[in-house]
Amino acid sequence: MTRLFALLLAMAGPATAQEAVTTFQAGDVLPATVLAVRSTTDIDVFAPVLDAFVSANPTVAVRYEQWGSNALYAVTRQACDAGQGSIDAVISSGVHQMVDLVNRACAQPYVSPLTQALPSARRWRDEIWGITQEAAVTIYNKDLVPAADVPHSRFDLLDLMRRRPETYRNRIATYDIEASGLGDLFAFMDSQQATTFGGLLEGFARVDAVATCCSAEIIAGVASGRYLIAYNVLGSYLVDDISDRVGVIAPQDYTLILSRAYLIPESAPHAALAARLLDFILSARGQAILADSRLVQPASADEQPLPDSARRPIPIAPTLLVAMDQARRRIFVDTWRKAFGDDR
Secondary structure (H helix, E strand, O other): OOOEEEEEOOOOOOOOOOEEEEEOOOOOOOOEEEEEEEEEHHHHHHHHHHHHHHHHHHOEEEEEEEHHHHHHHOOOHHHHHHHHOOOOEEEOOOOHHHHHHHHOEEEEOOOHHHHHHHOOHHHHOOOEEEEEEEEEEEEOOOOOHHHHHHOOOOHHHHHHHHHHOOOOOOOOEEEEOOOOOHHHHHHHHHHHHHHHHHHHHHHHHHOOEEOOOOOOHHHHHHHHEEEEEEEEEHHHHHHHOOOEEEEEEEEOHHHHHHEOOOEOOOOOHHHHHHHHHHHHHHHHHHHHHHHHHOOOOOOOOOOOOOOOOEEOOOOOOHHHHHOOHHHHHHHHHHHHHHOOOOOO
């Protein structure tokens, strides 16, 4: 496949706008239509399924824009409010933000045998669909974390932060919930699921844990030894070439399973093609390609398998609207800031 116009825009700090754009097309034939997709998924991770799609649909090119989740939500909502837009499909790991967009009548419906075959927890109102299955894992540096310290559950992590605060001071990382919509979603789900959430915040404060924006940055930090442990990291971004340095734990108390959300904006110029891409992604071939890219993954780990009872899929459902409530969010963010030593 031919990829044109790869513009990697280096940005300082959390993403506030478009980060990169690549156009996928089959061969050198000028396509009849360009399908515009905005997504939070790294281009390199999503490229194989888009290459396969344009190969199967050679008259269609895909212009793929990579965005940060908060910026993607903002620009999509702005286009919706204005009643106009040029984007055909939106894909985001900030699932609560996507549910909010659907609730604001920013998406259009689509039904096919493939969308209907999804579990109810991975579709809502026939306007939003979960296309991946990715585990939120704990990772650690294999060379620097003793086996006795490896936390196989949140209870283990709590105990570790209480027993050895000096060893792990500034060496435990997680997402910044203000910079990362994904991190905000994971923290919200923890607050709903776990009796350990308050203790985790207390523990993070005790060891001066680091909150930062991005999966790739956190994983690279653990691989290099800058961080010793990282909590609630999206396991799909772990790559083979760091597996000898980075260990992976699916927490045994429960492991969150994310399905990235796909919606077709109400103003999409090429809605039928966006639906065709959705069906391709949900097809057996599309899911196999996503599995090869780690976007469909079993919730397993290096050390021990995860029992089905510990899997906690994040539902694509109106219950996530609670996470978008502004009054609740102000309280939640204030509590988070205090745990990470930021009282702005």
